[in-house]
Amino acid sequence: MNDILSRRKLKAEIFRIIATISTWSSIIILIILLGNIAWDGLSKVNWTFLNNFPSRFPHKAGIKAAIWGSIWMLALVAIIAVPIGVSAAIYLEEYAKKNKLSRFIEINIANLAGVPSIIYGILGLTIFVRFFQLDRSLLAGSLTMSLLILPVIIMAAREAIKAVPKSIRLGAFAVGATRWQTIQSHVLPAATPGIFTGVILAMSRAIGETAPLIMIGALTYVAFVPENINDPFTTLPIQIYNWVSRPQVEFHHLAAAGIIVLLVVLLTMNAAAILIRNRSLKKYKW
Amino acid sequence: MNNKIIIEAKNLTLRYGKHPAIRDCNIQILKNKVTAIIGPSGCGKSTLLRTFNRMNDFIDNFNIEGEVLFEGKVINHSxxxxxxxxxxxxxxxQxxxxxxxxxxxxxxxxxKINGFIGNQQELVENCLIDAGLFDEVKDRLNSSAMExxxxxxxxxxxxxxxxxxxxxxxMDEPASALDPKATMKIEELIKKLKKSYTIIIVTHNMQQAARISDNTAFLYEGELIEYGKTNSIFTKPDKQQTEDYITGRFG
Structure with a gap:
């Protein structure tokens, strides 16, 4: 009897140790990685680096083109993907009848969110670059990236819309509101913080994606700031990838500096998302 | 009952999918009276109530046979x-x-969404006064209702x-989520409001129905068993089932 009990306790203890090691090992690896990058790149992050175009001389090379490319792309992606994604979510949650077709669409959107990004790159290459002849422009890249994050936005927006209690909608209908008045005045305002959080997280995915852009041919030497949506472009992760793939150690340090910039941008965006979520939790206690 | 009829259901059958929630119901609701709909849970009280303002439209595969008339006009057609x-x-x-x-x-x-163009402040205050809430909230009209x-x-x-x-x-069991004191206030309010409005209230609290209503309808398993003056329903019901329910033998 005592024997069994002690073995059970032993098992519990072993499991606790395994779980603890799993948690801490990933955190430690992350710290080592970040430390390594900081060690390599921190000294390179300065105004010259931020304000220079890429160059074959490491001491002159900078990420101005990449920063502006990323900003352009994010803005375009926001303009393209957010309205479509939010409208689709509203349609699925508020208008579409719950039948086999809508379930089929829902499942497929969830699947699309899990498709590897390189596939979107191939799609973008075929449709936007070749078929629509957009070439390796900002527009082609942004459209491809929009496709990539649309499922994420739709799912996040749907969750946010679904979280608005049904009783609020019924209350609005009961005073003679139309479907759209109800959505506009009650559902969307209450769902906006959630939608916003989802959008920011989707955008931070877009800013970090490299594969689809390489696929559509954005991996080129770009030594200018794009001026319109038909210009070729580069983005932060592509510039980093470019530097990492060079043999010289100096460029690796530049890559580390680029990673630091990208991380700062990403963490800022995620922090904003968390902040918005927490504030809305206080405002809407259903 | 020779008062004016405001809402009337004729041969009304309501179904969720194939399952009938209300079977062949005929009822006449009188103007400026409080009508209570009572019956055990799941008897179709709320379903019946929601057909009167088409709130069942939001339920998929809900279907309706027969007619609901509001001031003589059929309202349940598309x-x-x-x-x-x-x-x-x-x-x-609820x-x-x-x-x-x-x-x-x-x-x-x-x-506002229905095009009101009068004095908003006045309208809000009057409604709050009528609802017996004005004194409690007059200093904080702009604070959140959730508080x-x-x-x-x-x-x-x-x-x-x-x-x-x-x-x-x-009113769909308007006091069922409230404590006795708040319930009492709502009941007093209902008695006051019936001067200007027709009120139909669903409740499974029989004492409440007896206290506030003029007429009472007793529903059981989707059928309207008995409908008449509240006094007579609660003192000498015609049907055995009604008597069993109001005396607490089931439900």
Whole structure:
């Protein structure tokens, strides 16, 4: 009897140790990685680096083109993907009848969110670059990236819309509101913080994606700031990838500096998302 | 019962999918009276109530046979705009459901979207006075309705319904989520409101029905068993089932 009990306790203890090691090992690896990058790149992050175009001389090379490319792309992606994604979510949650077709669409959107990004790159290459002849422009890249994050936005927006209690909608209908008045005045305002959080997280995915852009041919030497949506472009992760793939150690340090910039941008965006979520939790206690 | 009929159901059968929730119901609701619909859980009380302002439209595969007439006009056909009906037949729900906005906005929203162009402040204050809430909230009309207590929220929802100047107010167990004190306030309010409105109230609290209603309908398993003056239903019901229910033998 005592024997069994002690073995059970032993098992519990072993499991606790395994779980603890799993948690801490990933955190430690992350710290080592970040430390390594900081060690390599921190000294390179300065105004010259931020304000220079890429160059074959490491001491002159900078990420101005990449920063502006990323900003352009994010803005375009926001303009393209957010309205479509939010409208689709509203349609699925508020208008579409719950039948086999809508379930089929829902499942497929969830699947699309899990498709590897390189596939979107191939799609973008075929449709936007070749078929629509957009070439390796900002527009082609942004459209491809929009496709990539649309499922994420739709799912996040749907969750946010679904979280608005049904009783609020019924209350609005009961005073003679139309479907759209109800959505506009009650559902969307209450769902906006959630939608916003989802959008920011989707955008931070877009800013970090490299594969689809390489696929559509954005991996080129770009030594200018794009001026319109038909210009070729580069983005932060592509510039980093470019530097990492060079043999010289100096460029690796530049890559580390680029990673630091990208991380700062990403963490800022995620922090904003968390902040918005927490504030809305206080405002809407259903 | 020779009063004016405001809502009438004729041979009404309501189904969720194939399952009938109400079977062949005929009922006449009288104007400026409080009509209580009583019966055990799942007997179809709320379903019946929601057909009066087309709230069942939002339920997939709900279907309806027979007719519902509002002031002599059939309202359950698809060519009748449910929005128009809901302007004239307001509703108060089981759980208070104020909008997460200010007290003021809660009341003014309905009239505003329906083109109200009068004095907003006056309308809000009058509705709050009629709903017996004004004294409690007059200093904080712009604070959030979510900060009110449950009973206050429910009276706000009644004020919100009144603001539309409806002819009928449907109430779906309006006091079931409230404590006895708040319930008493709601009941007093209902008695007061019947001067200006027709009220149909669903309740499974029989004492409540006896206290506040003029007429009572007893539903059991989707059938209207008995309908008549509340006094006679509770003192000498015609049907055995009604007697069994009101004396607490089942339900």
């Amino acid at each position: 060519d009748m705009d449910p929005v128009e009906i809901r302007k004239r037949i307001g509703m108060v729900f 759980k208070p459901n104020p909008f997460p906005k200010s007290i003021f906005d809660n009341i003014i929203w309905g009239p 009110l207590s449950g009973g206050q929220q429910q009276r706000l929802c009644i004020a919100r319904a009144i603001a539309m100047k409806p002819e009928v107010i449907l």
